[in-house]
Amino acid sequence: KQEVTQIPAALSVPEGENLVLNCSFTDSAIYNLQWFRQDPGKGLTSLLLIQSSQREQTSGRLNASLDKSSGRSTLYIAASQPGDSATYLCAVDSGSRLTFGEGTQLTVNP
Amino acid sequence: DADVTQTPRNRITKTGKRIMLECSQTKGHDRMYWYRQDPGLGLQLIYYSFDVKDINKGEISDGYSVSRQAQAKFSLSLESAIPNQTALYFCATRSSGNTGELFFGEGSRLTVL
Numbered sequence: 319k320q321e322v323t324q325i326p327a328a329l330s331v332p333e334g335e336n337l338v339l340n341c342s343f344t345d346s347a348i349y350n351l352q353w354f355r356q357d358p359g360k361g362l363t364s365l366l367l368i369q370s371s372q373r374e375q376t377s378g379r380l381n382a383s384l385d386k387s388s389g390r391s392t393l394y395i396a397a398s399q400p401g402d403s404a405t406y407l408c409a410v411d412s413g414s415r416l417t418f419g420e421g422t423q424l425t426v427n428p
Numbered sequence: 429d430a431d432v433t434q435t436p437r438n439r440i441t442k443t444g445k446r447i448m449l450e451c452s453q454t455k456g457h458d459r460m461y462w463y464r465q466d467p468g469l470g471l472q473l474i475y476y477s478f479d480v481k482d483i484n485k486g487e488i489s490d491g492y493s494v495s496r497q498a499q500a501k502f503s504l505s506l507e508s509a510i511p512n513q514t515a516l517y518f519c520a521t522r523s524s525g526n527t528g529e530l531f532f533g534e535g536s537r538l539t540v541l
Contacts, residue, residue, distance in 0.1 A: 349527065350527060352529060352530060354532075359516075359535070359537070360534060360535065361432075361518060361532040361533055361534040361535050362518070362520075362530075362532040363532070364529045364530065364531065364532075367528075367529050369527055407470075407471075409471075409530065415461075415473050415476065415486065416473075416530060418470045418471040419470060420468065420469070420470040421470065
């Protein structure tokens with residue numbers, strides 16, 4: 319059974335700081351890994367999707383990497399802004415279903 | 429308009445009542461999913477459907493049922509609601525195959541008293 323862990327559970331940083339969120343998974347036989355953002359009481363918004371054959375994906379200030387062999391993915395956020403405050407979740411696709419981590423709650427302080 | 433629409437967005441009901449949560453999508457995707465989100469437990473898969481004639485149980489299907497009325501519509505029912513079904517429910521869709529992004533609705537917050 320696939321298990322997904324996100325560390326840390328919560329993170330508070332000052333505005334402008336570069337930061338890294340971590341996602342680890344137990345079964346390396348995956349199709350892809352997706353990072354989401356969730357604002358309080360809202361749905362999940364897809365940020366980046368990395369296919370199993372890819373090492374990284376970039377979108378604006380966001381960069382996600384994938385190392386299947388070690389069962390790890392990182393989401394790098396450059397020059398963080400207060401508007402980046404949200405919960406970030408990763409989800410691993412192992413076939414018919416996705417397994418989600420519990421998320422990292424990020425607070426960026428002005 | 430949102431690509432994935434859930435109704436109702438909020439619902440308060442009593443124990444024993446039947447509740448239906450509806451989901452419709454305009455993305456033309458074949459695959460649709462229902463998830464439940466609880467604090468500290470992350471998202472758990474309730475049911476999923478790969479096309480109109482295909483329904484599959486997820487991790488926590490007990491106490492729930494679904495109906496795929498059309499490619500664009502997937503509803504979740506609680507036949508007899510109980511308080512521990514109080515949660516935030518999400519519908520999601522993705523295209524066929526295992527390479528597509530998952531798109532979520534805004535969620536339906538259900539409270540069972």
